[in-house]
Amino acid sequence: MISVEEQLKSMKQQMIAKGYKSTVQREATMRVLLEHERDHMSAEDVYMRVKERFPEIGLATVYRTLELLTDLHLVEKMNFGDGVARFDLRTEGHxxxxxxxxxxxxxxxxxxxxxxxxxxxxxxxxxxxxxxxxxxxxxxxxxxxxxxxxxxxxxxxxx
Amino acid sequence: MISVEEQLKSMKQQMIAKGYKSTVQREATMRVLLEHERDHMSAEDVYMRVKERFPEIGLATVYRTLELLTDLHLVEKMNFGDGVARFDLRTEGHxxxxxxxxxxxxxxxxxxxxxxxxxxxxxxxxxxxxxxxxxxxxxxxxxxxxxxxxxxxxxxxxx
DNA sequence: TTATTAAATTATAATCATTCTAAATAAAGA
DNA sequence: TCTTTATTTAGAATGATTATAATTTAATAA
CATH class of the missing domain: 3.30.1490.190 (Ferric-uptake regulator, C-terminal dimerisarion domain)
Incomplete structure (x- = not known):
């Protein structure tokens, strides 16, 4: 079982390897995803969780980060039929x-x-x-x- | 292979059996769905097709009809990741x-x-x-x- | 370390799919 | 035909998501 810190490090490395910058906002967002791995959160859900620890963050940043992580195949954007997209961490090794x-x-x-x-x-x-x-x-x-x-x-x- | 007219009749019957009314707008919408069975159209796509034959119809009516057909399990509302819901006829007998x-x-x-x-x-x-x-x-x-x-x-x- | 440059963030406005509202119309049954 | 109730219309409202312009920050090199 790989730790949150290790996974976070791996995600950051992948981000940097593709030419994207590592920012505190992105790190905070990834941390929330890692700590709520099975929750299938909407962007708004993620935003509220991130805001608890990083109150200055904007909703658009969370959206952009989730989109970036989707492009990097680190998370999967899913739609279960309610009006919102939900984000699901892709498990390491799968x-x-x-x-x-x-x-x-x-x-x-x-x-x-x-x-x-x-x-x-x-x-x-x-x-x-x-x-x-x-x-x-x-x-x-x-x-x-x-x-x-x-x-x-x-x-x-x-x- | 069952004909469009027969399928339409069957769909109308199911609608009436559940206490809903059969209207020209609903019939026009169902006809478009039957005639474009494999097209995975969005509500807007359906609306434009229906409008060709029934120009007075409103977009909200098409949305409401698609929702009703979804409730009746006659069509399936799907989301393939672009921003719109797509509607897919459920095949008779499946x-x-x-x-x-x-x-x-x-x-x-x-x-x-x-x-x-x-x-x-x-x-x-x-x-x-x-x-x-x-x-x-x-x-x-x-x-x-x-x-x-x-x-x-x-x-x-x-x- | 500091300067530079491009990318990222913020706050807000805009967009776009979808749903709601109120008045008018039409279907089904008596 | 008359009555009742659902349905439609047109347009406004909603709500998720994306774009914009100004500001800030991360990464790199001097």
């Missing part, structure tokens, strides 16, 4: 995007870190001549726990 | 959403109509206690044809 389970009852998004699609990607190559570089797989449904009343998330649907 | 191949070169979106995920959905159920009702699977990559210069779509990247 070349492909992880999968998601989205609960229709509580809205919670959970991750599946394994890559289940290797075979299907070969099939896409063979049957359609399509060369896969990445993928997105979301399952929509319900967690057993939610269906039985003990929702794993604090929300109006939890019993 | 309970689950089809898969997509998205080309990084030309941006074209092609469909895979088979359902490749039955086994994985069982696995999600067993390993995570998550009961899948629907899914979304996108492959990002390149068509061999695009990579070799004869892009299948008229765009600036086509040779």
């Amino acid at each position: 070349m492909h995007m992880h999968h998601h389970m989205i609960c229709s009852i509580c809205g919670e998004v959970e991750e599946i870190q394994d890559d289940w699609l290797t075979e299907l990607e070969q099939r896409v190559q063979q049957e359609y001549g399509f060369n896969v570089s990445d993928h997105r797989l979301d399952f929509i449904g319900t967690f057993s726990s939610c269906k039985h009343g003990d929702c794993r998330r604090h929300c109006e649907n939890a019993s | 309970m689950h959403m089809h898969h997509h191949m998205i080309c990084s070169i030309c941006g074209e979106v092609e469909e895979i109509q088979d359902d490749w995920l039955t086994e994985l959905e069982q696995r999600v159920q067993q390993e995570y206690g998550f009961n899948v009702s629907d899914h979304r699977l996108d492959f990002i990559g390149t068509f061999s044809s695009c990579k070799h210069g004869d892009c299948r779509r008229h765009c600036e990247n086509a040779s």
